[in-house]
Amino acid sequence: MENYSVILGVDVSKLTLDISSAERxxxxxxxxxxxxxxxxxxxxxxxxxxxxxxxxxxE
Structure with missing residues (x-):
């Protein structure tokens, strides 16, 4: 598995994107x-x- 500096979760909708990092x-x-x-x-x-x-x- 790759080593990633951070994991970002993105909630995708038609007009906006909500991006978050729980660890940070x-x-x-x-x-x-x-x-x-x-x-x-x-x-x-x-x-x-x-x-x-x-x-x-x-998502």
Whole structure:
């Protein structure tokens, strides 16, 4: 199994995405579009989350 720096859970809806990390006690709600995705990348950088080593679980 790979070594992941963090696991993110994503609740997907038509208009928004709720992203959370239980182990880091983090939460973010973004729009489900390019603007929201750019916000997600900035949020990851702010919180020391490296997107190359993240495991994402979507529901």
């Amino acid at each position: 006690n983090l939460h973010l709600e973004i729009s489900n579009d390019n603007k929201g995705f750019n916000s997600f990348i900035k949020w990851c950088k702010l919180n020391g989350i490296y997107t190359k080593t993240v495991f994402v679980v979507m």
